[in-house]
Amino acid sequence: MSHTLGIRQAQKQKTRQALLDAALGLLEEQSLSSLGLREVTRAVGVAPTAFYRHFRSTADLGVELVQEALGSLHPMIESTVTADGDSDERIVRTVELIARHVDAYPAHVRFIARERHGGVQPVREEIRRQLARFAEEVTVALAGHPESEGWSQDDLLMLAGLYVDQMLASACQFLEAREGAAEERDQVARMAAQRLRLISIGRHHWKS
Amino acid sequence: MSHTLGIRQAQKQKTRQALLDAALGLLEEQSLSSLGLREVTRAVGVAPTAFYRHFRSTADLGVELVQEALGSLHPMIESTVTADGDSDERIVRTVELIARHVDAYPAHVRFIARERHGGVQPVREEIRRQLARFAEEVTVALAGHPESEGWSQDDLLMLAGLYVDQMLASACQFLEAREGAAEERDQVARMAAQRLRLISIGRHHWKS
């Protein structure tokens, strides 16, 4: 299926990824609007001008980072929202999944949280677009559930948006509690689960 | 009560406020970590070195901006959460209040949203502290309500946090819809109200 890349293309993609990785690392302590192109190339060990072979600007690089951070997340959302089992079990499993993801890709999560309302418009818009896609996917999944009978399309979208926002908020809290004690992380997990429980209760008594 | 400031102190506070205002303006199109001190003084029309008479750094200025943006908000929160009337009425009024606030102080709201997870640690911490204060105040207010009977302290704090997060999320959405049509803002208002309704329903059926 996939044609093996030539030495040329392979090397290019390698430095390109190195630039993305270095940028992501530098962005743990600043925001994208203050990230300099020279800063990134210096971290990789490459000439400043090499940057232009891969990205038009740091904003451009930011947009690609959004896709890297969020693009691969759709299957996870899908599997979460269509999981079976008791309601409480599903909530606990979801919260665990979030915690695990934050632990596996902390820099990605931080980047999204930081740039969602950050100073670079194209990046903001890309995040917005991706999150809207999530909300849409969750909406269709919810529409399939039998509990969603009698729900209007608008209300389903409202609920989906609430879920997506909640996921992100929980991820942020896990991130903040990351350098803290294990006890603090458990506290965050409990809180996140309780929030989802309350939303779930509200959902089951909606217009009845 | 308050001693009339001398000409000296008055002039100082004037340029100090001018610096804060100019910074807030510049921060509509970038984030704090990329805000230069010279940029701010240039916007005010004052020498770069004058900056140091008021702030140690731009991060310092950021912390004070947080207090300006959030400090004056406590009475509003208080009045909202202790308001009387039907549940739906209160929700609609709350959403209206948020919309009005965003319209009156868009730059402040944008600043908080942007720097809540932004690249400057002291500012992040100050916002966190202020939001925690809000959550605490809401918690006490909720504890006074008769509907909160049987609620644990932890769950009350969870609910309060959910409310605070929800307020902020709604404020952000109003902000994003600000350059859009009036119809779009109405859509946001409806969504925000529906979210609060769902949370309210969940609250009333909590552990019963």
Added chain:
DNA sequence: AATTCCAGCGAACAGTTGTTAACTGCATGG
């Protein structure tokens, strides 16, 4: 084997940044 292509390099550019130092003029307190 000869030729084209192109990722990365090195040097240079004008402009910007934060920070220091020593100053000036004016409101203030004795």
Added chain:
DNA sequence: CCATGCAGTTAACAACTGTTCGCTGGAATT
């Protein structure tokens, strides 16, 4: 009325920024 305090100034600093241009070496194509 005179001496002190201090908000704001001017000048200079080394360090850094994004972007340009022409170059080079080796992979890719023919």
